[in-house]
Amino acid sequence: MNRRELLMSGSSLLAGLATSGLALPANAQGAAAQMDREDIRLPPLLDGRTSPIRLQATAGRTVFAGGAPSSTMGFNQGYLGPTVLLRRGTNTPVRIENGVDVPITLHWHGLTVPSSADGGPGTEIAPGADRDIELPVRQPAATHWYHTHVHGRTAPDVYAGLAGAVILQDDDEAGIELPRTYGVDDFVLILQDKRFDGSGRAVYEPSMMDIMHGFRGDAVLVNGQLRPIVRGPRGLVRLRLINAATSSPFDLSLESSRPLLLIGVDQGLLDAPTETGRVLLAPGERLELLIDLRQGEDRLMATSQSSMGMGGMMGGMMGGDAANAVLLTLAPDEGREAAVTSIPQRLPGSAVAIAATGARRRFVLDEGMGPINMMRGAVGASPVMTINGKPYEIDRVDFSTPVGAQEHWTIVASQMPHPFHVHGAKFQVLRNGGREPRPEERGWKDTVLVNGEAELAVSIDAETSEGLPFVFHCHILEHEDAGMMGQFTTQV
Structure with missing residues (x-):
C-alpha cells in the first residue's frame, strides 16, 4: 500500500473531524441542544x-x-x-x-x-x-x-x-493592565474532542488508522461542555486556551470575522498584542487571547479544513469547503462593569532572537507508513514509530547537553504534520515548512506543529536530577505512545 492509498483509506475517519459537529443518538440530541446554552464551568x-x-x-x-x-x-x-x-x-x-x-x-x-x-x-x-x-x-x-x-x-x-x-x-x-480575575474576565478553556457510541458515551477505541493518523472525535468540548457560553463584562476578557486533545489541532477564528488579539503563546506573553484573523492551536500548545465584549456577542469557531496544516490534501479529503463549528459563545453581561477596557500597547515578552551557536541537531519523525506496520496492523498489533529511526526506549539516552546551551534543532515531519514538544527547554521558531513563523509561532514556545521542516533556536533550561532524563516527542499522543519519543540529559 502506498502513501496515497493509505491516506485515502483513512478519509472516512478524518471526515468525522472534531469540528464537524456532534454525533449523538437521537435520544440525546435534545439534551445536547439544551446543554449548549450552559454557562462555562471553570475548574476550581x-x-x-x-x-x-x-x-x-x-x-x-x-x-x-x-x-x-x-x-x-x-x-x-x-x-x-x-x-x-x-x-x-x-x-x-x-x-x-x-x-x-x-x-x-x-x-x-x-x-x-x-x-x-x-x-x-x-x-x-x-x-x-x-x-x-x-x-x-x-x-x-x-x-x-x-x-x-x-x-x-x-x-x-x-x-x-x-x-x-x-x-x-x-x-x-x-504590572500590565490585563484581565486577571478568574471566572470573571479571565477564563481557562481546556479543549478536548470526544468520540461517542450509540448511547452518547465518550469512548476511546482507536483503530490502526486512528493510531497512524491520530484519534479524532465527533465533537470538541470546552472544559467538558458542548458549545458553552462565556459571559464577561463589557470590556476586555482574557481567554487561556489549552489544546488537551490527543491529536486534533483546532483552527480558531471569530464568527464575526473580527480579528483575534493574541497576547501570549506557550511560554508566556509576547512583546506586544498582535491582531490576526485566525490561530492554529496544535495538541499541547497554549494561546492567550483578548476579546473586546463591547463589540457585542460573538462566537469562537473551529475550522476543519486547515486544522492539520495539510493544505490541499486535507481539503480534498474533507470534500472541499472548510466546515465551521461553534466552540463557544462570547456574551457581554450588561450588569457587570469591566475592569479593563484599553488594550495595552506593550507586553513584557521579548522579541529578541537568541543566537543558537551551540550544537546542531536533526530529528526525523517517522510514523512508519510502511509494510512492517501494515503487517502489524493486520494481526492486531500496534504500530512502531520512531525519531531518527529509533523507537523510544526508557533506558536509552539519545544525547547530553549543558544547561544554558543554545542549540539549533531541525525537526523533519515529511510524511504528515507532527506537533513537536520538548521537556526541560524552550525554543523560538525560526522557520516552519519553508515559511516565516505565523503570529502564534512567535515568542517562546515548547510545542510547535511541524509541517515539512522546522528550524528551532532551543534554550536548554532545566537540570537533570536523580538520573532521570528529559524527553522530546510528537504530541499526537497516539504517536508518542507508539514510540515517537527520545531522551536527553543535561549537565550543569
Missing part, C-alpha cells in the same frame, strides 16, 4: 503560591452533552483537574496521589523544572502510591498545563481526563 482554583498543593488521580462518571455517563478520570474530581496557581520565585511542594487502578505520572507541561519534578515517563506512580516533589518556579508568567505521561498510556488517560491547567504569575505581568 488550587492556590500553590503560598501553600503546598495536593493532586489525587480519581475515577469518575461524567455526562457529556446529554449522553449516557462516561467512564472518566481527573485530579481531585471526576474529570480534568483544578487550575493550579503558581508564582515566579516560589518553591511549591506538591503531593501526587494515585487513586486510580492504572499507573500515572504528573508532567508539568511548559514548566522548566528539574527532571525529577518534570513528571516524564520515568516517574511512574503505581495505583495506591504517592510521590512528593517540589516545583522551583523561575520562569515568566504564562499558561501551562499538567497531564499524565506514562509511556503507552498517555493517550487514553489524557483522553479520560487526567489533565488540568496551570496559571503562572509574576510581577512583570502584574
Whole structure:
C-alpha cells in the first residue's frame, strides 16, 4: 500500500473531524441542544503560591452533552483537574496521589523544572502510591498545563481526563493592565474532542488508522461542555486556551470575522498584542487571547479544513469547503462593569532572537507508513514509530547537553504534520515548512506543529536530577505512545 492509498483509506475517519459537529443518538440530541446554552464551568482554583498543593488521580462518571455517563478520570474530581496557581520565585511542594487502578505520572507541561519534578515517563506512580516533589518556579508568567505521561498510556488517560491547567504569575505581568480575575474576565478553556457510541458515551477505541493518523472525535468540548457560553463584562476578557486533545489541532477564528488579539503563546506573553484573523492551536500548545465584549456577542469557531496544516490534501479529503463549528459563545453581561477596557500597547515578552551557536541537531519523525506496520496492523498489533529511526526506549539516552546551551534543532515531519514538544527547554521558531513563523509561532514556545521542516533556536533550561532524563516527542499522543519519543540529559 502506498502513501496515497493509505491516506485515502483513512478519509472516512478524518471526515468525522472534531469540528464537524456532534454525533449523538437521537435520544440525546435534545439534551445536547439544551446543554449548549450552559454557562462555562471553570475548574476550581488550587492556590500553590503560598501553600503546598495536593493532586489525587480519581475515577469518575461524567455526562457529556446529554449522553449516557462516561467512564472518566481527573485530579481531585471526576474529570480534568483544578487550575493550579503558581508564582515566579516560589518553591511549591506538591503531593501526587494515585487513586486510580492504572499507573500515572504528573508532567508539568511548559514548566522548566528539574527532571525529577518534570513528571516524564520515568516517574511512574503505581495505583495506591504517592510521590512528593517540589516545583522551583523561575520562569515568566504564562499558561501551562499538567497531564499524565506514562509511556503507552498517555493517550487514553489524557483522553479520560487526567489533565488540568496551570496559571503562572509574576510581577512583570502584574504590572500590565490585563484581565486577571478568574471566572470573571479571565477564563481557562481546556479543549478536548470526544468520540461517542450509540448511547452518547465518550469512548476511546482507536483503530490502526486512528493510531497512524491520530484519534479524532465527533465533537470538541470546552472544559467538558458542548458549545458553552462565556459571559464577561463589557470590556476586555482574557481567554487561556489549552489544546488537551490527543491529536486534533483546532483552527480558531471569530464568527464575526473580527480579528483575534493574541497576547501570549506557550511560554508566556509576547512583546506586544498582535491582531490576526485566525490561530492554529496544535495538541499541547497554549494561546492567550483578548476579546473586546463591547463589540457585542460573538462566537469562537473551529475550522476543519486547515486544522492539520495539510493544505490541499486535507481539503480534498474533507470534500472541499472548510466546515465551521461553534466552540463557544462570547456574551457581554450588561450588569457587570469591566475592569479593563484599553488594550495595552506593550507586553513584557521579548522579541529578541537568541543566537543558537551551540550544537546542531536533526530529528526525523517517522510514523512508519510502511509494510512492517501494515503487517502489524493486520494481526492486531500496534504500530512502531520512531525519531531518527529509533523507537523510544526508557533506558536509552539519545544525547547530553549543558544547561544554558543554545542549540539549533531541525525537526523533519515529511510524511504528515507532527506537533513537536520538548521537556526541560524552550525554543523560538525560526522557520516552519519553508515559511516565516505565523503570529502564534512567535515568542517562546515548547510545542510547535511541524509541517515539512522546522528550524528551532532551543534554550536548554532545566537540570537533570536523580538520573532521570528529559524527553522530546510528537504530541499526537497516539504517536508518542507508539514510540515517537527520545531522551536527553543535561549537565550543569
